Amino acid sequence: MxxxxxxxxxxxxxxxxxxxxxxxxxxxxxxxxxxxxxxxxxxxxxxxxxxxxxxxxxxxxxxxxxxxxxxxxxxxxxxxxxxxxxxxxxxxxxxxxxxxxxxxxxxxxxxxxxxxxxxxxxxxxxxxxxxxxxxxxxxxxxxxxxxxxxxxxxxxxxxxxxxxxxxxSMEKYDVTKDRSVVIDDAMMARREAKTILVVDDSAFIRRLIENTLRSAGYNVITAKDGQDGLDNMMEFVRLCTEEQLPISEFVDGVVSDVEMPKMDGLHLVKRLRDIGEYKDIPIVMFSSLMSEDNRRKALELGANDTITKPEIGRMVGLMDSLVLVDEKK
The missing domain is CATH 2.40.50.180 (CheA-289, Domain 4)
Structure with a gap:
């Protein structure tokens, strides 16, 4: 069988x-x-x-x-x-x-x-x-x-x-003990100015990603599925239009799973890339199903990069390279 x-x-x-x-x-x-x-x-x-x-x-x-x-x-x-x-x-x-x-x-x-x-x-x-x-x-x-x-x-x-x-388990990972990640006052301050949306249907995985990013200094907001994530992002568009602020005042990057109820992560990427405010926002796919073919398709749809679970140790360094890239070093 x-x-x-x-x-x-x-x-x-x-x-x-x-x-x-x-x-x-x-x-x-x-x-x-x-x-x-x-x-x-x-x-x-x-x-x-x-x-x-x-x-x-x-x-x-x-x-x-x-x-x-x-x-x-x-x-x-x-x-x-x-x-x-x-x-x-x-x-x-x-x-x-x-x-x-x-x-x-x-x-x-x-x-x-x-x-x-x-x-x-x-x-x-x-x-x-x-x-x-x-x-x-x-x-x-x-x-x-x-x-x-x-x-x-x-x-x-x-x-x-x-x-x-x-x-x-990814629970074993502690970013504060990872020598490849810079954890000092200067880097913490830079990350504290950035907000990452984490989209995952598993409360268990959401907590692990959130704890990892927060421990490195990032502000984190979460969504339980792709539709919830898109709704959050559309609300940010409404607020930035209403208050005449750049979208970066609300969100600077997205980490998304692939498998999720209502709207999967790949469809979420596709929808976000069709919205002017999110044309260039960093998006990372974090999934257990990231084969070479799936990675290629994710990149074609507009994701900046992918991480295969359980490699959560790559998360902070990758987000640093994407959301802090425009800052003066």
């Missing part, structure tokens, strides 16, 4: 479309009955879907890691997704399948009960979970898709992997 990810869907000139794989967990209720729970993942993150492989125990592994397996010469951890989500399921592993993912420069296997189908949808059809629940850093759902009578929960796989592999 193999799936060929169509990564071009993400980058067809900012069409604001994506494909998601719907998969299911069979929740066992207290009375013994079962209930299907529906989840989704972007096809671009999926390498393939396989039968459950033989695994080898790994010493001192995180409790939700069932072991490691070999696939095409790579050792891949197998994560019991239901266990991580605290969803009690049947123990009959022979009837389950594994979704093998490939993003953030690493591969992981996720044990699920079944894979249903692929949906091609517009990001406009993808809703923010904040419409249902108050989101927080601990929230593992980044978006919701309505399909007939079911709600498909799009999971924050970056957060799941960071929880399972804390040593690989």
């Amino acid at each position: 193999s799936i060929e990810p169509k990564t071009s869907i993400l980058t067809e000139s900012g069409t604001n479309e994506l494909e998601i794989i719907e998969f299911r967990l069979e929740k066992v209720l207290p009375d013994g009955s079962k209930k299907l729970c529906y989840y989704g993942i972007n096809v671009a993150k999926v390498r393939e879907v396989i039968r459950v492989p033989d695994t080898t125990d790994y010493p001192n592994a995180q409790p939700n890691v069932l072991g490691v397996f070999s696939l095409r010469g790579k050792l891949i951890p197998l994560v019991d997704l239901a266990s991580w989500l605290n969803v009690p399921t049947t123990s009959n592993i022979d009837k389950k399948v594994v979704i093998v993912t490939d993003f953030n420069k690493m591969s992981n296997g996720f044990l699920v009960d079944s894979v249903s189908r692929i949906h091609r949808i517009s990001w406009e059809e993808v809703e923010s979970p904040s419409q249902f629940l108050e989101s927080s850093d601990q929230d593992c759902v980044v978006a919701v898709v309505r399909q007939k009578a079911n709600l498909i929960m799009i999971l924050d796989f970056e957060k799941i992997i960071a929880d399972i592999n804390p040593e690989l």
